Amino acid sequence: MFNPNSSLLAGAMTRDQLQAALTSAQQAYLELSTGAKGVSFSYTQGDGTRSVAYQQTDIGQLTALIQLLQAQLGIVKRPRVTLRFRY
Known part of the structure; x- marks a missing residue:
């Protein structure tokens, strides 16, 4: 059984902060699922070429x-648990 008083997030954040984090995580999930989030970008500035790379998020960890x-x-x-079948 899940106990919110002993979870990893217990006492760390207010309810509003938790709600904002949930909204952000769900938005990231949607962007990752639809391919809308880029991982690597390159651009040219006046003094040369620059590139930025972001770490690819694992959708399982995000879920x-x-x-x-x-x-x-x-x-x-x-939270959902893995179903195990007994034969």
Whole structure:
């Protein structure tokens, strides 16, 4: 059972901060899922060429973060767990 008082996010952030983090994570999930977020960019300035590279986010880790934030906010009762079948 999920306990919001002992989770990784307990006491660290206010409810408004948690809600803002959830919104940001969900937006990142949408951008990553649709391919709208770039990873590497190059541009030319007056004194030469510059490039910027961002780290590619793992969609599984992003999904886990969203589920943790939702559980901490009480949106879902507990994060989803892996289903295991018994034969």
